[in-house]
Amino acid sequence: MREPLINWAGNVTYRAARVHRPTSLDELRRVVAGAERLRAFGTGHSFNRLADSDAEMVSVAGLPGGIELDTAGGAVRVPAGVRYGELATWLDAAGFALRNLASLPHISVAGAVATGTHGSGVGNGNLATAVTGIELVRADGELATLRRGDDGFAGAVVSLGALGVVTALTLEIVPTYQVRQLVYEDLPQAAFVENFDEVMSAAYSVSAFTSWSGPVIDQVWRKHVDVPEIEESWWGGHPAAEARHPIATVAADACTEQFGVPGPWHERLPHFRLEFTPSAGDELQTEYFVDRADAATALRALDGCRELIAPILQVSEIRTIAADDLWLSPCEGRDSVAIHFTWVRDAAAVEAVLPVLEEVLAPLAARPHWGKVFTMAPEVVRERYRRITDFDALVRDLDPAGKFRNEFLDRYLG
Ligand SMILES: Cc1cc2nc3c(=O)[nH]c(=O)nc-3n(C[C@H](O)[C@H](O)[C@H](O)COP(=O)(O)OP(=O)(O)OC[C@H]3O[C@@H](n4cnc5c(N)ncnc54)[C@H](O)[C@@H]3O)c2cc1C
Structure with missing residues (x-):
């Protein structure tokens, strides 16, 4: 992460007066025991103040030991x-x-x-x-x-x-395992929405990208563990003729190999290569999770907001995730669809649109990505997590004095 401590997107300058980078477990234990308020940080790829601290921060990247x-x-x-x-x-x-x-x-x-x-x-x-x-x-x-x-x-x-x-x-x-990645373009949006489960189940991992500005889903990336047949027409879309970046105007050099060329899982499942800057770089991100059974309702509701979305959007990505039982997971208890927005880096413009999106998704009890930008009121976020009070109790149990709290957590935790 850059110094002074700034997140990857450059929209958050962390406020910590001291940043620790311990090189031994004992040193880390002393840092933790001696701090009044302390937050751990990773690679700073979150877009909000979740990792921030007004006192001390610590990275574990320098600890010894291997995989x-x-x-x-x-x-x-x-x-x-x-x-x-x-x-x-x-x-x-x-x-x-x-x-x-x-x-x-x-x-x-x-x-x-x-x-x-x-x-x-x-x-x-x-x-x-x-x-x-x-x-x-x-x-x-x-x-x-x-x-x-x-x-x-x-x-x-x-x-x-x-x-x-x-x-x-x-x-x-x-x-x-090996994965083959195929990119299809220009799926009519209506066909995509009506056949959502079938489209998203077409491969091991499927991501759909749209700019919310035309009648189509611009790209669907299918990541196969089988050997797929390339269909000339798929749900009304067609195979991409050239390698694609999810953002149509950006060259595909940073992207993982396409055209069904087999390769190891870790060089196909991410969209972006490790040695390149992922995504756009100059951006903000937001993401909401709803029950996969509500995907069509959510997509139609957002389509009604496209005039607000499109002018400040770089690209939207639609993905699915299986349900889990992790208390604060946005996919807790429900097979989910995640609808993501890569915005231009204009916080005021983004924060003006988010309440509208959050309102249209409210009947579906949308949960925001913890590491991205959202404006939902704390009590609304809390009512969408069935185990939030159990989590509050766990926090009190492990951290009775609130050493690991910050302003963000003070807002969302009890
Ligand atoms: C270009 C881009 C693409 C992205 N793509 C995706 C995506 O495909 N899917 C998705 O879901 N998200 C995505 N994200 C969001 C990203 O995955 C999350 O924000 C994630 O938390 C970033 O990890 P980090 O190491 O940078 O965490 P940080 O932002 O540094 O910290 C996040 C949280 O983790 C905690 N933490 C970090 N290290 C420790 C530790 N050692 N002990 C305790 N707590 C710790 C921090 O306290 C903080 O609460 C993307 C972000 C960017 C910038």
Whole structure:
């Protein structure tokens, strides 16, 4: 992350007076025990003040120790500061894989898990669902380990950094696999909406992109684990003639290989290559999750707002995520569709439109992405999480003095 501490998008300058980068676990424990208020940060890819602190911040990127494979247990133990791109390259070389990845490989494992970051696929849970173990430094500086099945584990995975400084995560792995990526263009929007489940189930992971400015879904990216046939016409769309970037005006150099060329999972599931800047760079992002059964209703409601959306939009992405049981996961208890907006970097313009979108999605109890920009009132967000009071209790239990709280958490947690 840039110095002074600024997030990836450049729209948040963190306010911490002291930033720690410990190089040993003991040093981290001393930092945590000695701090009054402290927030952990990862690679700073969140678009709001979730990671911010008015006092101290800490990165775990400099802690020693490497990735450790537990082949018999079908798992890998990962230092929390490792980025998915590095983990994926390492795992693939060892013959293993993760079930899914987000659109970019640049984010830290702990930061992504803490916010419920996701990729796509009707059968794929978000990245936090792979977690089977969490190691963290608690407010008192002591180490704690939580394993799947332990009391409170389902609350501790998507933690928003509120429970302690995570030092390592254990993730489920599978044997490595190949993925082929096909891009289709210009699917009539009506056909897409009416046949949503079929379109989004056409491959292992499917992402649809629209600018909300024409009668079509501009691109649908299909990531196959099988060998797909290229159809000349698919739901009224056609295969792209050239490699595409999700934002039509941007060259595709930063994007992962298309045209059905087989490649390892980690070079196809993210849209963007590790060595390039992902997405547009100069942008803000927002994302709302609703029940997948409500996808058509949500898309039609947003279509009614296209005149507000299109002028400040770079691109919208529509993905699906399988339901999970993680208390603060936006996909908790429901198979979900996530509707994402990459906006131009004009915070005032974006914040003027968001309340309208949030209102039209309110009947569907939309949940916002914790790491992106939203304007929903705290009480509205809270009523959409069935386990939020259990999470409040877990926070009080592990961090009674509120060491890991900040303004953001004070607003959304009890
Ligand atoms: C270009 C771009 C593309 C994106 N694509 C996707 C996408 O495909 N899918 C998606 O869901 N999201 C996406 N995001 C959002 C991103 O995945 C999340 O904001 C994620 O949290 C970023 O991880 P980070 O390491 O940068 O976390 P940070 O922003 O640094 O921190 C996020 C949270 O994690 C906590 N945290 C970080 N490290 C620790 C730790 N060691 N211990 C305890 N808490 C910790 C922080 O306290 C904070 O609460 C994208 C963002 C960008 C900029």
